[in-house]
Amino acid sequence: MESLVKEILACTKCQLWKTRTNAVPGVGSRECLMFVGEAPGANEDIEGKPFVGAAGKLLTDLIKEVLGLDRSQVYITNLVKCRPPRNREPTDLEEKTCWPYLQRELEIVRPKVIVALGRHSSSYLLGKIGVTFKTMEEARGKIHAFPILGSQVPLFSTYHPAAALYNPRLKDILVQDFRRIKTYLGGGIDKYLG
Numbered sequence: 001m002e003s004l005v006k007e008i009l010a011c012t013k014c015q016l017w018k019t020r021t022n023a024v025p026g027v028g029s030r031e032c033l034m035f036v037g038e039a040p041g042a043n044e045d046i047e048g049k050p051f052v053g054a055a056g057k058l059l060t061d062l063i064k065e066v067l068g069l070d071r072s073q074v075y076i077t078n079l080v081k082c083r084p085p086r087n088r089e090p091t092d093l094e095e096k097t098c099w100p101y102l103q104r105e106l107e108i109v110r111p112k113v114i115v116a117l118g119r120h121s122s123s124y125l126l127g128k129i130g131v132t133f134k135t136m137e138e139a140r141g142k143i144h145a146f147p148i149l150g151s152q153v154p155l156f157s158t159y160h161p162a163a164a165l166y167n168p169r170l171k172d173i174l175v176q177d178f179r180r181i182k183t184y185l186g187g188g189i190d191k192y193l194g
């Protein structure tokens with residue numbers, strides 16, 4: 001993991017390195033829940049850590065209050081490791097160029113469950129297993145099997161906490177989805193796979 005972090009911090013493989021303050025590798029525990037967001041925002045870019053702004057506070061609260069876990073007990077990362085300027089969405093090319101880092105994180109962390117937060121990470125990870133992403137509304141709450149080094153790991157999709165910050169309806173859905181993750185953690189994957 002240390003060498004991966006060093007590579008990410010020095011990476012110049014896509015144009016985002018030119019405008020970032022810091023590249024933002026993932027942080028947290030191994031063999032646990034892994035949350036995958038979209039890309040760092042302004043606070044994350046300054047601090048060099050994922051999910052440290054308002055959306056990060058909501059994620060931390062959900063992890064604590066719904067899952068009963070401390071943030072240090074999970075792994076938190078992003079699909080793209082550098083902040084797109086002016087908070088624009090990452091491009092397809094930026095996502096594709098940065099993907100090998102997330103792939104290596106998945107192989108090192110070996111998560112028990114992957115939670116894709118938002119449209120970009122959901123769409124990208126579902127695309128990797130041949131599932132067509134249509135909308136967040138349609139994809140959320142569903143579970144698919146994601147292969148990591150020969151193991152099938154459950155992949156959940158839900159909304160990005162940033163989308164729920166000023167939308168009580170989406171916040172309620174996030175809470176419901178986190179409750180479902182908690183239910184899964186107490187049971188087996190079979191009842192959730194189609």
Ligand code: SF4
Binds near residue numbers: 008011013023094098
């Ligand atoms: S976004 Fe990813 S690929 Fe692009 S410079 Fe940053 S670490 Fe490298």
